[in-house]
Amino acid sequence: MQASEKEELFPKGSDKTYSLMGIVEGEPLQVERGPDNMVMTYPHLVVRELLLFLVVFIVILGVSMVFNAPLEEPANALHSTNPAKAPWYFVGIQELVSYSAFLGGIVAPGVIVLSLLLLPYLDRNPRGVGVWFSGTRKFGIVMFSLFVIVMIVLILIGEFLRGPNWNIYWPWL
């Protein structure tokens, strides 16, 4: 910058007891960081996003070269498989249906979806935002974890421990 420009930007006031000593070119103290810990989206975030895409793509491609998707006999409406299993993400529900069709197949999924939809309107306490497992919301964390664990256990039972006629079957026996 020209010295004359500095003069204009910061004119020496005759009534001031201080004056601008000089402007130094160079990186600010917080290199690459703006105020409030903000950084430029490009390149910082964009590069990370592209990298993650590469990782996801390579993993899926790799898995697909090694493992083949299942393909059984052509569909035959006269020959049911035994047991007939829903896709794994519905097997937990199917397990519940085997206890009670109405409670397990309709009420339970309905209650799950409704509670998920209403969750942010029922839990109005603003504490703990942005913190993993914040100690200020133990009740919520326990309840949600119970839900997750029960879902996973039901899926595992339905997927691995149910044999013909939906009877319990121990894979290692």
Added chain:
Amino acid sequence: MNKATYSLAESIKLLPVNIRNSVIRRGGGSEDQERASVVFGNLFLHLHPVRVHLNTLRLGYTLGLGLISFYLLVILIISGILLMFYYIPSIDMAYNSMLDLEFAVSFGVVLRNMHRWAAHAMVAFVFFHMCRVFYTASYKSPREFNWVVGVCLLLLTLFLSFTGYLLPWDQLAFWAITVGTNIVTYVPWIGDELRYLMLGGTEVGQMALLRFYVLHIAVLPMVMAALVGVHFWRIRKDGGLSRPLDN
């Protein structure tokens, strides 16, 4: 008009530069202004703000789960479109399409495998993403509505996966969909009608295959794309990703 400047020879000489400049809007100015214009001058990046909080970059915070879900969706859309060139939604031809993909089409197996494994992975990762959002309390005000949008995305993911499950028309597909749609009959009063609506009949047959196909390749993907757009736009409007209060 200055003939020298606009001569044909000159235009041809400057062709690469001019084409490049017409496609990419250069911000000019300082380095940061240049970087800012990379983001807001690009349709695909402009959902991002020009600057983001450092917490957004922390892999340990989001675990990248939402983004992974999105990338799986992208992989599914691309591989799905390619599969559509070979798949015929008829109960006489569908299974043969699978055999063609496996034995006749170059890289057909890999294509089908990618679509299948990415679909399974997406169901899992969307669920993990929901868990992340819950355990970091990111659904709280002002992000309540984006959580609701998310729940709809989870349901859409499940339906997309479920409708796709029937398409190979093998025993696995047929009986899984038979069992799955049987659950619908337990809905009080309208259960049987609901199942009839889903299957276009009382059994899983040609009508059911066609319905699932249309839902799978047209209706649900369009709803999904629109809702993902809303989801991302809301992240921006809700002030970026959630983060702990700055000290």
